[in-house]
Amino acid sequence: MGRLHPLEQPPILRDRVYATLEELIIDRTLAPGSRLLEGELAEQLDVSRNPVREALTMLAHSGWVDLRPRIGAVVHTPTAKEVDDFFTVRGALEEESARLAAVKATPGDVADLRGLLADGWVSVAAEDPAGMSTANAAFHARVGRVADNRVLDEVLALMKKRLRWYFSSVATARGAGSWEEHARLIDALDAHDTGAAAQVSRDHTRATAELYRDTAAADPADRT
Structure with a gap:
């Protein structure tokens, strides 16, 4: 000592x-x-x-x-490789989180997620990018808690700020599409359909990644 x-x-x-x-x-x-x-x-x-x-x-x-x-x-302006690397890893983690959540979701969990879904729709209606970004982070964090895998949850938490950073630039464009995908994910969790939950999560992450790349490529001030 x-x-x-x-x-x-x-x-x-x-x-x-x-x-x-x-x-x-x-x-x-x-x-x-x-x-x-x-x-x-x-x-x-x-x-x-x-x-x-x-x-x-x-x-x-x-x-x-x-x-x-x-x-x-x-x-910092992220490079295309940074963005691709991030969403590749994030997508794999989110897919596993969704699969586990589909096994373990209780009616109370589903009710909580539907409440967060309603918050997201309020932000979409208000065309509030910051609100949508915050609501999106809260929704995914809640799915992670349902999955109940501490290591997976901790790793996803480490990526939360960077996810908000990327998502905030496309939140308005993703808008209704993002929350419709969230609604389908909730339905899959409610039905304990692990395959559907994993597929919805995979498509959801891919859509955000593709829109981010398209938006950055079209904006010289924010080119990756």
Whole structure:
């Protein structure tokens, strides 16, 4: 025990700046390719430049920001391979989660999912991308809890923020289609149809991935 030393307390302000900027990146208030100027951010957040600089370094380590010579910090623009790799892994995990959930779903689970489905439709009707993204994340998290596989749930949770980031750019375009697929998934879980649940989940992930790629390819400011 003699080798242990007191740990330095983390700079809380730095962490708050990090969390604020991370959320603005995820919901695309700060779009891919946007420059992040320390001075401007410090002024807008009413903090000194030091916690902003530290937060930008942390964001770079997390993959949200690129630090470029002579340019500075820029919001990361994902490559086509990053997107494909993400959805390949996410799709396989979601498919297994749906299959397990179809085995274990109770009437109470199904009722909860239908409640989240209703929340999603409210966001669709309001054409609220942030609301749709949040509702989508909540829905998939609930399916994960029904699947009741701790390791699978933990791995999916690690991907949640990046899923929100990708989905927020296509939430409006996916709109009704996404929630119709969610409704079919609930029906499959209610019927304990593992094959249908896996198929719906597979198609659901593929549709989001394809739309994201198409949207990015059509938008020079957000090209992957």
